[in-house]
Amino acid sequence: xxxxxxxxxxxxxxxxxxxxxxxxxxxxxxxxxxxxxxxxxxxxxxxxxxxxxxxxxxxxxxxxxxxxxxxxxxxxxxxxxxxxxxxxxxxxxxxxxxxxxxxxxxxxxxxxxxxxxxxxxxxx
Amino acid sequence: xxxxxxxxxxxxxxxxxxxxxxxxxxxxxxxxxxxxxxxxxxxxxxxxxxxxxxxxxxxxxxxxxxxxxxxxxxxxxxxxxxxxxxxxxxxxxxxxxxxxxxxxxxxxxxxxxxxxxxxxxxxx
DNA sequence: CTATGTGCAAACGGTTTGCAGTCTA
DNA sequence: TAGACTGCAAACCGTTTGCACATAG
Numbered sequence: 001x002x003x004x005x006x007x008x009x010x011x012x013x014x015x016x017x018x019x020x021x022x023x024x025x026x027x028x029x030x031x032x033x034x035x036x037x038x039x040x041x042x043x044x045x046x047x048x049x050x051x052x053x054x055x056x057x058x059x060x061x062x063x064x065x066x067x068x069x070x071x072x073x074x075x076x077x078x079x080x081x082x083x084x085x086x087x088x089x090x091x092x093x094x095x096x097x098x099x100x101x102x103x104x105x106x107x108x109x110x111x112x113x114x115x116x117x118x119x120x121x122x123x124x
Numbered sequence: 125x126x127x128x129x130x131x132x133x134x135x136x137x138x139x140x141x142x143x144x145x146x147x148x149x150x151x152x153x154x155x156x157x158x159x160x161x162x163x164x165x166x167x168x169x170x171x172x173x174x175x176x177x178x179x180x181x182x183x184x185x186x187x188x189x190x191x192x193x194x195x196x197x198x199x200x201x202x203x204x205x206x207x208x209x210x211x212x213x214x215x216x217x218x219x220x221x222x223x224x225x226x227x228x229x230x231x232x233x234x235x236x237x238x239x240x241x242x243x244x245x246x247x248x
Numbered sequence: 249c250t251a252t253g254t255g256c257a258a259a260c261g262g263t264t265t266g267c268a269g270t271c272t273a
Numbered sequence: 274t275a276g277a278c279t280g281c282a283a284a285c286c287g288t289t290t291g292c293a294c295a296t297a298g
Binding site for chain 4: 249250251252253254255256257258259260261262263264265266267268269270271272273
Binding site for chain 1: 235
């Protein structure tokens with residue numbers, strides 16, 4: 001990864017993502033950023049999110065559509081089947097699974113993602 | 125879910141999916157089915173996969189692109205960062221997580237998905 | 249017989265990219 | 274001042290959908 005500049009756009013994208021725990025989509029984040037940079041394009045949002053993910057500054061959450069997470073501490077998520085939201089689950093992450101999995105299927109395992117499936121308390 | 129017909133197409137899609145443990149994409153499955161039904165359309169594949177998922181006959185695996193799993197027993201997956209494959213991990217699933225998560229964040233939690241991140245033994 | 253299913257092709261929607269001009273370091 | 278970055282618009286590509294015809298039950 002070459003010489004990296006901190007542009008006004010990149011800085012504000014990161015700031016806006018750090019303001020929330022809602023894991024916005026690129027489009028939602030674009031709306032948030034546009035309150036401060038009205039002319040920013042969705043393409044710039046995507047390009048910057050990609051760079052920030054590759055630098056490890058933020059996390060990508062895959063699903064029906066991509067969401068982004070400014071919290072890079074290990075944690076789990078709850079996906080609400082009702083409203084589609086992705087909420088943090090403040091639970092101790094399970095240890096030792098990687099080694100077990102490696103024994104069972106070979107290869108090199110770095111970590112795991114865990115999503116709970118259910119209905120969030122807001123929709124219940 | 126109304127009156128359900130077992131068409132030639134639906135039957136063969138299910139059969140082809142049961143033949144493999146590779147979690148094919150809709151397009152890959154279409155190629156497989158076309159060896160037996162050369163004129164089947166991708167639209168029909170998608171429509172049938174959707175019905176089969178809703179009936180609980182197969183599972184949908186979300187990610188960069190949708191994949192489908194003919195094995196409906198609870199199990200985990202290894203996502204290879206190198207080749208993009210999704211492989212089964214024959215490991216006991218973790219129990220009791222749902223109750224813990226429900227205590228912590230409320231709502232109603234039915235289950236969890238767990239994906240290991242790493243490099244499969246084929247790419248290592 | 250009739251509602252469900254199919255093939256086809258066009259539409260959709262999230263994401264990526266080419267380009268010409270801009271701005272950070 | 275060079276090369277990274279931006280806004281814009283078009284392209285991309287996986288998925289969905291409308292339609293006229295076919296077919297399972």
